[in-house]
Amino acid sequence: MINKTLGIIGGTGWLGGAIARAVLAKGLVPAGNLIISNRSGNHPLAEQGARLVTDNQGLVDRSDVVIIAVRPEHFASLGIDATGKIVISLMAGITAQMIAAQTSASAIVRAMPNAAVEIGQSFTPWYCSAGVGTATKNLVQRVFECVGAAAEVQQEDFIDYLSALSGTGPAFPALLMTALARQAMLAGIPGDIAQMAAKNVVVNSSQLLANRDPQQMIDALVAYRGVTAAALQVMSQGDFEEQVGRALQAGAAVARKGLQA
Incomplete structure (x- = not known):
């Protein structure tokens, strides 16, 4: 106290x-x-x-x-x-x-x-x-x-940059969850099943990262050369990390402008 x-x-x-x-x-x-x-x-x-x-x-x-x-x-x-x-x-x-x-x-x-x-x-x-x-x-x-x-x-x-990273809270996970569910529905998966699957990936399965190194997990899954490896390869080849970087820079730029915008 x-x-x-x-x-x-x-x-x-x-x-x-x-x-x-x-x-x-x-x-x-x-x-x-x-x-x-x-x-x-x-x-x-x-x-x-x-x-x-x-x-x-x-x-x-x-x-x-x-x-x-x-x-x-x-x-x-x-x-x-x-x-x-x-x-x-x-x-x-x-x-x-x-x-x-x-x-x-x-x-x-x-x-x-x-x-x-x-x-x-x-x-x-x-x-x-x-x-x-x-x-x-x-x-x-x-x-x-x-x-x-x-x-x-x-x-x-750093505060301005982190406003666009940690300050966004659930925004990025929500975007990923929405994208996963929509793509599943486009593939013909019923909406309720698509939503449950996407939520499990973003909300439930991601809790494994609380006590694991994320890069080690990615490396292990890629080395397995299975379904997940194929999906990760497409995302990495599709400029995924660079797009995340551009998103963070855009948010940070707004934060830095502040009331001068």
């Missing part, structure tokens, strides 16, 4: 709400040390002891650590003064320099969790501006470990 007061702007939204629930469930902060901004002033977490405020500046004034979990385009309208505070941003494309200029915060952290926060399985890379101390880094790590795994990166640009 930490003895800091944690405020979450956007704490009733998708990411912010998941983090709020997790830090309480894991006992990271006492319920009375969690503050959430909510326009209606009503939220189920209040029944657990969390404090609700309707004014963002009021939240900042009462908090030691402020998480900003709003859409990037809403950042400019927040108008908060976070002088002397630690600000953790979950906004893609808003640089640490921009956050410091607008909020006057003493310490800036950028982080990029994904939709798997809902099930405590997000990977959250985070970057902190110069001068952030060890105690603050430990606090940030502990916050994001409440919703999965987390790791500090040493360059801010």
Whole structure:
């Protein structure tokens, strides 16, 4: 448990709400040390002891650590003064320099969790501006470990790239699952069977990778020279990895542009 007061702007939204629930469930902060901004002033977490405020500046004034979990385009309208505070941003494309200029915060952290926060399985890379101390880094790590795994990166640009990789959450697996199911149906497989088969590959069978090296698994399957080997060979010859690289670069480019787009 930490003895800091944690405020979450956007704490009733998708990411912010998941983090709020997790830090309480894991006992990271006492319920009375969690503050959430909510326009209606009503939220189920209040029944657990969390404090609700309707004014963002009021939240900042009462908090030691402020998480900003709003859409990037809403950042400019927040108008908060976070002088002397630690600000953790979950906004893609808003640089640490921009956050410091607008909020006057003493310490800036950028982080990029994904939709798997809902099930405590997000990977959250985070970057902190110069001068952030060890105690603050430990606090940030502990916050994001409440919703999965987390790791500090040493360059801010890495956050933008990882926004297009880990930040996409289930998007890429969903795309693969959809493609597998559609191709099976085009081959005449009934829709319900196609969906079950695709889901097994993407959701269930992929759990084997949790404790195995993926390249070793690929090499072993290719060496077997069976059905899977033939399928993998076609994918590798079809520029699959390069296409993934182009997709990540395209997403990272959008993240880097941020509000300048």
